[in-house]
Amino acid sequence: MKYGRIPRTDLEVSCLGLGTWVFGGDVWGGAEEKESLNAIQTALDQGINFIDTAPIYGDGLAESIVGKAIKAKPGKVILATKCGLRRRGNGTIKLDLSPVAIRGEIDESLRRLGVEQIDLYQCHWPDPNTPIEMTLEALLQIQAEGKIRHIGVSNFDRGLLEKASASAKIVTLQRHYSLLERTVEAEVLTYCRQNAVGFLAYGSLGGGILSGKYRSPKRFNPEDARNFFYKFYEGEGFKRTQKLIQRLGAFGHPIHEAALNWVRQQPGVTSVLVGCRNSEQVKANLLALDWDLSAQELDRISSREKEKKLSGVELGKPRQ
């Protein structure tokens, strides 16, 4: 396993972290708890020490599963969870980073995870109705109480990250980053590199399609996250993905390994959070660490894909 330090912290995290959105099941076509627990066990056995979760994943289910899996392993896992997204009664999602909401959420997360302190607590999405200073004031109090060690943000643009950093020490930014979604490269990733903010990539397999397993367009159930979040499964997005997959296949390794390595090897990326439904996917994804893309290969993939930037494939937003 390769590890890297989150800048300005003592957190040495594995360069592949375990993403747990799929464990929630609700927007990923279901999930088996036993498989989720096995996936965590395999990840930890193989040296992954970094787990990313959130209360919204299965309305607490993913956090509870993580809590169950790490119960007998105090201090062995670096836990990252989030605040600020809440499901309303009608199933839509509310962005809420108000101090009252966070106060309610933190204790629930600690209870579900079965820990007294969360290593990295992240604002999940920007909340246009709460000034970020108010959110951070609440988080700093919670930090002073010892319930969280470090503060991170997710899905913030550069301006909001800078603003947040003026009020508190923000140690990480989590953003969608893959060969299919490279918006962060324009300025966010450079900003993180230059200002010692750890960068956590998500969606680096495009929700699974960058494994190469879908040979024809795929339509999921209407509530499936991949319909609105990863828009690479139909139409122009699908065609572009298939061409990319063909090119990634030329490196003589499984496609998902090349896709993960391309993100992992980008300067400034601290950890690639990869969602794994089961032990087999954990093991398959970890094989990516046995090799690296050469500098020429990285350049070749990067410039080809930049030329082919597809208009009209937009980053999904949570439904409100």
Ligand SMILES: NC(=O)c1ccc[n+]([C@@H]2O[C@H](COP(=O)([O-])OP(=O)(O)OC[C@H]3O[C@@H](n4cnc5c(N)ncnc54)[C@H](OP(=O)(O)O)[C@@H]3O)[C@@H](O)[C@H]2O)c1
């Ligand atoms: N901050 C945010 O707003 C945000 C947003 C999205 C994600 N995240 C975090 O980042 C993590 C990673 O993102 P993600 O899970 O959405 O997307 P991802 O890592 O691109 O895709 C994960 C999915 O791909 C499939 N998969 C994984 N490995 C595979 C393999 N070797 N072969 C074939 N299929 C494979 C699995 O789904 P199937 O088995 O169903 O195909 C898995 O659930 C999340 O779990 C979550 O922790 C954060």
